[in-house]
Amino acid sequence: MADFDLAVIGAGAAGLSVAAGAAQLGAAVVLIERGRMGGDCLNTGCVPSKALLAASRAVRGVSDAARFGVIADPPVIDWDRLRAHLGGVIASLAPIDSEARFRALGATVLRGEARFVDPATISVDGRAITARRFVVAAGGQAAVPAIAGLQGVPYWTNETVFDLAERPAHLLILGGGPIGLEMADAFSGLGCRVSVVEAGRIAAREDPELAAGLRRELVIRGVALHEGAALTAVAPGPVLLLADGSRISGSHLLVAVGRTPNLAALDLGAGGVRAGSAGIATDRGLRSLTNKRVFAVGDIADPMGLGPRAFTHVGSYHAGIVIRRLLFRLPARVDYAALPRVTYTDPELAQVGPTEAEAVAAGLDVRVLRWPLADNDRAVAERDIAGLVKLVVSGKRVVGAGILGPHAGEMISQWTLAIAQRTPLSALAGLIVPYPTRSEAAKRAVGSLFAARLLSVRTKTLVRWLSRLPW
Known part of the structure; x- marks a missing residue:
């Protein structure tokens, strides 16, 4: 036994x-x-990173309050209390695990x-x-890459960065994936200079159009992005030595090149x-x-x-x-067709299903529906219009969805369900969405598909004919 x-x-x-x-x-x-x-998620991953991002957004909220006519003093960051905040969030969730x-x-x-x-x-x-x-x-x-000189300088990973005893003056980040970008956003919001070095493009797994929007917002916030940059060595400082001969110096180094x-x-x-x-x-x-x-x-x-x-x-x-x-003893199997993922920057970038390029590469006959948040009343009211809803449609249903915007991780769930359940576009167009919400943008994107048909000459002719019939 x-x-x-x-x-x-x-x-x-x-x-x-x-x-x-x-x-x-x-x-x-x-x-x-x-x-x-609790493993990585509770102690060194999801929980402390989102707690740090929340602190960063609080700082930006104070700094940006003037757009609403609210004048606030410049925020002062107490690093010890901020670290206590991270530890407190972990401690509050630890009993569950x-x-x-x-x-x-x-x-x-x-x-x-x-x-x-x-x-x-x-x-x-x-x-x-x-x-x-x-x-x-x-x-x-x-993952720690085999880069000349790396082992000779102090560096942090997502498993240790939350233990930093001092606020970095200039944080160098290797890697422009979700972890690297989230930490770039968080630390820049907390008043640090941040430079991201990425061998390819940032957010490489995500739709290029949405990634471009995220890139613009990060640059506006002062994050220095070095894409297509081949790193050849790391020197004490730390200093990053690039293949083109350039050097990037900082006070701290975060390695975020994957797991x-x-x-x-x-x-x-x-x-x-x-x-x-x-x-x-x-x-x-x-x-x-x-x-x-x-x-x-x-x-x-x-x-x-x-x-x-x-x-x-x-x-x-x-x-x-x-x-x-x-x-x-049930025949359950993995199916990633409706697997959502979110990069929790500000704005967030959420994706489910294939991107436009992936759908085309898979041989699908696709069309793309878009709705910018600049045309969304809630976004305008909050003076935060950066972002886009992008839907990849094949046949009569949505096969992929990407959202760039505040709370995109919350908004993506309805599209995860729609893709998993193969919900017809007509049903999505008829969905009643509360006003004003950012979720309206997605419904407007679907509605744009039917607008051309609804406003066609044929439909107008039918309406005129019906109007002449007695009730």
Whole structure:
């Protein structure tokens, strides 16, 4: 007999969701964590970064109040109190992810390093544990590129930047992806000079038109963006040496070039679990291709070569699939067709489904519907008109949606549902949206598709004919 029905390795968002669901449904669960409960999201990722962004926006709110006729004193930033704010937010959410809560749910919680001994056994700091099934939710860590001189200078990653004891005078950021851009926005709003160095273009995964709008706003706020910049070395200072011979000097360096799965300590080979640089190779049901006892969820999972999706909501989504498969024997599978993602800058950039270019490359016959927030009454009233709603339409439905604007992450949900449920455009055009809201922009974009037909000569002729008929 196995010691447990289910052994979950990793107490980040994905592992906690699996453990909580399985324990509450009556399974014998052991949850193993070598670091802090809550993993990256709670301690060094989503939670502290959004708390920092909130502080930055508060500063900008004071600074920009004059546009409403409100004159305020220039804000003063108390760095120690700001750091206390970050710690307080983490502390307020920590009980949800705590050992005490999971023990109360019926799970066994072990603190230590887990590694496979054989395909049916793991060892946690020398203690052998067997289970009927294993779920690897070990997450990922900040990737550190092999750049000459980097190891010789102090640098920060998303895992350490929130511990900065002083406000950076000039923060250099390697990487123009979501983490790099969010930190650029946050620290610039807190009064720091910020320079972002990106080998390609910023927000490379996102629609170029929306990324261009974000670029404009960041530059307006004083962020120096160096795109298409090949970094050759890092010198003490820190100083970034670029291939074109230019040098960028700063006071602090943040490395934000992506993430890599935490594979090394697991000894997956001993467990007969195949993995590559993208993570553990699984089928679309998140089951290992080589050890049927093992499932992988979250940042460490690579289902059918689709690659990892390093979002907390993906970890929760994966957990639901594994729970359905393991406990109810249902044929649940990963489907990323309606997977939303958000870069939480100001304005936010949210995307679900393929971009225009991706849809065309996939062979779809597409048309694009746009509505600028400059034509949205709520945006005008708030004097914050930067942004755009962009919908990618194929046939009679929306297949992709992108939004650049304040609260875009909140607005994208209706399009996630519309894409997932294949909602007809006619139904979306008839949706009643409260006025005045920014969500109207998306409805106006859909409505623009029907406006040309409605105002055609044929329709006008029909109206004139109908008007002559008796009631």
